[in-house]
Amino acid sequence: MAIDYGTKRVGIAFSDPLRIFATPHSVLENAGFEALLLQIKELIKTQAVSLVLVGMPYAIDGSFTPKTKETEDFMNNLQEALTTKVIAHDERYSSCEAEDELKKMGKTWQEARKMVDAMAAAMILKSYLGNV
Numbered sequence: 384m385a386i387d388y389g390t391k392r393v394g395i396a397f398s399d400p401l402r403i404f405a406t407p408h409s410v411l412e413n414a415g416f417e418a419l420l421l422q423i424k425e426l427i428k429t430q431a432v433s434l435v436l437v438g439m440p441y442a443i444d445g446s447f448t449p450k451t452k453e454t455e456d457f458m459n460n461l462q463e464a465l466t467t468k469v470i471a472h473d474e475r476y477s478s479c480e481a482e483d484e485l486k487k488m489g490k491t492w493q494e495a496r497k498m499v500d501a502m503a504a505a506m507i508l509k510s511y512l513g514n515v
Contacts, residue, residue: 384432385508386423387474387500388454393419394500396508397430402515405508407501416457420464427467435467438474438507472511480506 385405387394393411398404411422426432437458440450447455455471462469484502 384426384430384434385436385438385472385504385511387438387504387507388457389413389500390453392500394502394504395426396501396504397432398508398512402512405505405512407498407505410497410500416460420461423461424465427465432467435461435465435469436472436508436511437461437469438504439471440474443475472507474503474507474510 384398385394385396387396391413393413395408395411396405397408398406408426411419413419423435427435437454439458440448440454442448442451458469458471480503482499482502484506490498
């Protein structure tokens with residue numbers, strides 16, 4: 384399971400059991416950590432998740448930004464609250480890749496806007512799967 388964390392929205396993606404494909408799943412509204420945690424726990428249970436991947440938004444040069452710190456705090460809280468393993472993965476360029484992919488799929492900007500966070504999570508997961 385991959386998470387593209389955002390202050391307003393959180394993108395979710397899953398891989399298949401063989402860890403070959405990354406598929407966008409949903410976009411959750413970020414109504415606070417406790418509300419997100421409940422939804423994430425339910426997804427972990429229903430999808431039989433064995434690893435949670437959190438996209439880490441580093442700056443282009445690899446340094447930390449305020450958003451990196453915010454996402455790191457979210458990930459650390461998630462690690463403490465879950466029994467499932469949680470790791471970070473570099474998400475630089477995932478949103479651009481997601482937007483490009485949605486354009487290739489012929490989505491209008493209105494349709495793409497609703498899906499971009501889930502697609503970004505899928506791009507993060509695809510990158511991870513390609514490197515393991």
